Amino acid sequence: xxxxxxxxxxxxxxxxxxxxxxxxxxxxxxxxxxxxxxxxxxxxxxxxxxxxxxxxxxxxxxxxxxxxxxxxxxxxxxxxxxxxxxxxxxxxxxxxxxxxxxxxxxxxxxxxxxxxxxxxxxxxxxxxxxxxxxxxxxxxxxxxxxxxxxxxxxxxxxxxxxxxxxxxxxxxxxxxxxxxxxxxxxxxxxxxxxxxxxxxxxxxxxxxxxxxxxxxxxxxxxxxxxxxxxxxxxxxxxxxxxxxxxxxxxxxxxxxxxxxxxxxxxxxxxxxxxxxxxxxxxxxxxxxxxxxxxxxxxxxxxxxxxxxxxxxxxxxxxxxxxx
Amino acid sequence: xxxxxxxxxxxxxxxxxxxxxxxxxxxxxxxxxxxxxxxxxxxxxxxxxxxxxxxxxxxxxxxxxxxxxxxxxxxxxxxxxxxxxxxxxxxxxxxxxxxxxxxxxxxxxxxxxxxxxxxxxxxxxxxxxxxxxxxxxxxxxxxxxxxxxxxxxxxxxxxxxxxxxxxxxxxxxxxxxxxxxxxxxxxxxxxxxxxxxxxxxxxxxxxxxxxxxxxxxxxxxxxxxxxxxxxxxxxxxxxxxxxxxxxxxxxxxxxxxxxxxxxxxxxxxxxxxxxxxxxxxxxxxxxxxxxxxxxxxxxxxxxxxxxxxxxxxxxxxx
Numbered sequence: 001x002x003x004x005x006x007x008x009x010x011x012x013x014x015x016x017x018x019x020x021x022x023x024x025x026x027x028x029x030x031x032x033x034x035x036x037x038x039x040x041x042x043x044x045x046x047x048x049x050x051x052x053x054x055x056x057x058x059x060x061x062x063x064x065x066x067x068x069x070x071x072x073x074x075x076x077x078x079x080x081x082x083x084x085x086x087x088x089x090x091x092x093x094x095x096x097x098x099x100x101x102x103x104x105x106x107x108x109x110x111x112x113x114x115x116x117x118x119x120x121x122x123x124x125x126x127x128x129x130x131x132x133x134x135x136x137x138x139x140x141x142x143x144x145x146x147x148x149x150x151x152x153x154x155x156x157x158x159x160x161x162x163x164x165x166x167x168x169x170x171x172x173x174x175x176x177x178x179x180x181x182x183x184x185x186x187x188x189x190x191x192x193x194x195x196x197x198x199x200x201x202x203x204x205x206x207x208x209x210x211x212x213x214x215x216x217x218x219x220x221x222x223x224x225x226x227x228x229x230x231x232x233x234x235x236x237x238x239x240x241x242x243x244x245x246x247x248x249x250x251x252x253x254x255x256x257x258x259x260x261x262x263x264x265x266x267x268x269x270x271x272x273x274x275x276x277x278x279x280x281x282x283x284x285x286x287x288x289x290x291x292x293x294x295x296x297x298x299x300x301x302x303x304x305x306x307x308x309x310x311x312x313x314x315x316x317x318x319x320x321x322x323x
Numbered sequence: 324x325x326x327x328x329x330x331x332x333x334x335x336x337x338x339x340x341x342x343x344x345x346x347x348x349x350x351x352x353x354x355x356x357x358x359x360x361x362x363x364x365x366x367x368x369x370x371x372x373x374x375x376x377x378x379x380x381x382x383x384x385x386x387x388x389x390x391x392x393x394x395x396x397x398x399x400x401x402x403x404x405x406x407x408x409x410x411x412x413x414x415x416x417x418x419x420x421x422x423x424x425x426x427x428x429x430x431x432x433x434x435x436x437x438x439x440x441x442x443x444x445x446x447x448x449x450x451x452x453x454x455x456x457x458x459x460x461x462x463x464x465x466x467x468x469x470x471x472x473x474x475x476x477x478x479x480x481x482x483x484x485x486x487x488x489x490x491x492x493x494x495x496x497x498x499x500x501x502x503x504x505x506x507x508x509x510x511x512x513x514x515x516x517x518x519x520x521x522x523x524x525x526x527x528x529x530x531x532x533x534x535x536x537x538x539x540x541x542x543x544x545x546x547x548x549x550x551x552x553x554x555x556x557x558x559x560x561x562x563x564x565x566x567x568x569x570x571x572x573x574x575x576x577x578x579x580x581x582x583x584x585x586x587x588x589x590x591x592x593x594x595x596x597x598x599x600x601x602x603x604x605x606x607x608x609x610x611x612x613x614x615x616x617x618x619x620x621x622x623x624x625x626x627x628x629x630x631x632x633x634x635x636x637x638x639x640x641x
Contacts, residue, residue: 220436
């Protein structure tokens with residue numbers, strides 16, 4: 001027991017219970033692909049921080065989840081992305097917000113950590129830094145998917161009426177939907193954030209989180225994903241990434257909380273995650289993934305589902321959505 | 324139990340040789356802001372109102388690094404940020420990248436109360452400010468000659484500095500005061516608790532001298548520079564990057580909760596054990612009316628008072 005590498009990935013918490021099976025299968029395939037990418041990197045002894053960046057890049061590049069390409073849209077129909085990354089051993093960190101042309105926000109967050117004197121850059125300053133660093137830049141349109149354009153329209157309408165539907169074009173029912181996330185009916189809500197936490201063979205933990213944010217958000221809105229201690233945290237003990245209702249995660253300083261109860265209360269990883277989900281969310285809804293320096297993995301969520309997958313060095317591997 | 328309040332005007336390498344011309348206006352300001360906070364608590368204003376009021380006063384004072392008197396970015400502009408948190412509800416509001424809003428802390432409060440979000444930044448925050456009709460002014464309101472000088476020096480030294488840092492000497496042991504070389508400014512903040520045990524925290528800043536455009540520090544990050552729950556309220560100041568990775572404000576409360584430390588012990592632990600020397604200062608109050616002000620830097624402009632009549636104003640270690 002203890003030791004060995006481990007990896008957990010997530011594609012967001014708060015899943016529509018009526019999500020078409022086809023989309024569920026697509027999600028599981030993507031999570032599996034990302035896990036396998038992480039696993040081979042870990043097998044070839046890539047450090048945890050590099051594995052986290054690699055895997056989150058893969059999640060950002062796929063339009064399925066709400067990050068990078070496939071990001072949720074602002075109220076203006078544009079994309080504003082944010083991300084953060086943290087390296088456990090020395091608790092170095094990097095974060096970015098308000099990105100509109102950077103293809104891989106997590107990589108820019110990494111560069112902020114490694115190549116700038118600061119921890120967090122945002123909006124035009126972050127974009128300027130991106131240009132200086134020569135990272136890959138694309139038009140904002142690259143990130144926008146037809147599906148999300150449809151979702152935005154419905155989110156705006158949902159401000160007055162609640163809809164229950166599956167696919168934008170086939171909506172024809174007007175049903176009161178009690179299931180909501182962040183003020184949106186679950187069917188419109190785009191589970192926010194992708195994330196990855198890793199511990200490598202040397203016991204080094206790292207964590208990374210990336211997102212397009214809340215559908216129909218005000219421009220300039222920053223959520224929990226780029227906030228160290230809220231959406232992302234890593235120390236010598238653990239690596240943590242959170243997803244769900246941004247406000248609840250920020251107020252609960254959720255990611256740091258997992259680390260704090262391990263450090264100060266001596267809880268083990270799963271107990272820490274369970275404690276935080278149970279005691280630190282009040283009315284909020286969120287999910288957490290975590291790894292410990294001992295090679296353990298843990299997940300917890302009080303939402304309807306969380307897209308996730310995990311693997312450990314002893315061969316264990318699992319991908320799931322529901323409880 | 325009675326009310327308690329503490330406020331700060333920044334922690335850092337404040338030289339012991341600080342001249343009276345630089346020291347007295349700040350001491351006067353600290354005293355004045357403390358009085359304002361005390362009067363508000365005596366008038367039974369909620370702690371959230373008290374911390375906002377006091378921080379507004381500090382923002383309006385050009386001697387501190389917030390609002391008017393904010394330090395400058397590498398392009399000579401101001402980018403201000405602030406954060407406010409209500410301990411009872413754990414509701415919070417934060418703003419970053421403001422360039423025209425006279426009182427960033429009040430905009431942070433409006434984000435908390437008037438939007439479904441917690442944190443707005445840059446153009447989006449400025450647009451919201453206009454919608455809300457808050458007081459705005461152009462750059463000249465915020466930029467002071469002292470800060471233009473600090474920026475010039477920082478560029479010459481080619482390094483980002485907490486605004487207190489002495490100008491770079493070849494021999495670091497020498498401490499030759501240079502004219503206008505002091506940068507005894509820092510973040511401003513206030514924490515308060517009323518006799519019902521309700522707590523609030525507020526922090527505001529212009530950030531780091533010569534910072535990159537778009538750089539966000541610890542101030543608007545809940546759990547780093549600012550935090551309040553039903554146990555304590557904390558406002559931190561110092562080197563942003565250290566405060567972020569140390570989740571300083573949250574850790575004070577976490578240590579009380581999970582290790583049973585007292586407010587003073589928890590603050591001491593964070594300032595002495597969890598963060599590097601010379602990087603952090605904080606003020607905190609607890610739900611039992613205790614107050615503490617601690618720092619691992621040379622000094623921290625600070626003031627506090629409790630209902631039983633105790634009050635203190637200070638700069639260096641007592």
